[in-house]
Amino acid sequence: MRVLMKIKRFNPERDRAPYWAEYEVEVEPVDRVLDALEYVKWHLDGTLTFRRSCAHGICGSDAMLINGRNRLACKVLVKDLGSPITVEPLRGFPVVKDLVVDMEGFFAKYRAVKPYLINDELPPETERRQSPEERARFDDTTKCILCGACTTACPSFWANGAYIGPAAIVNAHRFIFDSRDRGAAERLAILNTRLGVWRCRTIFNCVEACPRGIDVTRAIAEVKRALLFSGT
Amino acid sequence: MYAGRERPTGGFELFAWFFMRISGLVLIILVLGHLAIMHVIHTVDEIDFDFVARRWGSPFWRTYDLVMLWLALLHGLNGLRMAIDDYVHRRGWRVVSLAALAVIGFVLLAMGTQIILTFEAPTGQMASGLP
16 A cells, blocks of 8 residues: 655754655555655665664654654554554654654653662572562553653643653652562652652543553552652 | 651642642532532522521531632642643743732632631621612
8 A cells, every 4th residue: 555654854964943754655554654664764765764673562762753642653553544644753852863852861860760679688598579469569560661652742741841751750660669679768759849740740641652551640640649658 | 568668758749739639529529519509409599698698607608618718729729830830931920920829819718718707697687688
């Protein structure tokens, strides 16, 4: 099938403002949007720039705004979108070139919540054991691939780029509710600020945007509740 | 699982968030009750000065209205504060709009509270031709 790709392009070295470029591509209905983008790059215009790595919905590098919604280009099929297909860079991040955005601020916030196991107690002889129920407590938030789809779908983040954002909170949640971890208080203190969890207005855009199906708003609500019950 | 751990400081935002939840729940009951009494059971045609005076003769209804006034106003003001927080970025405009919000909120709360607490029904001639 023939599909019209409308791609928002921008080269900061040449263009004064972003513009829409249109490409007609020949694809199979079961091809992904990523295949259509690669077709453009390989056969029509080699200057088109976008990120992709594993191309199987795990690495999280090809999140972009496709037909007005944040999705992974490698996870959405052309036949489910029809023609034309519009592709734009994620909203709220500075554009480096075409579909590539600067995610440094995003990862700085991720690092701020200490997304690693904190436990100074001597490890037992074998391993730190955990029951299936204790593991299930934070199972949902282990699925995050840090693609940035949730944070860049969040109106609170658009309104104030200093907001720590849903992705960082999800990754804090993953350790806060881990029975082996001892750093919950540190992380909760980091999130207990105006630009932390309290910026969340429960808009649910993050839930809709997450390509991994994480119930992001619920995770944020659980962090808020943990703050409430951890004493003030 | 947080017991015994170092406790993070709560702060105003935590309190504001919790207040919004609780006041929202209480307001659903209060406002629906208010709506039923003042607009369904009694219509605007039969509500006059006498009606209000009789109603406020009972401390129950005064308390009811006072709680509803405080919760509804503070709930709404906090919502507006968040909207300003999100959309007003210029420092000068922020200060002006937040200050205006605080002043308007204080004046409305003070006026409403004063009326509810100090209202005195004129004795004797309640059913007469008062406005």
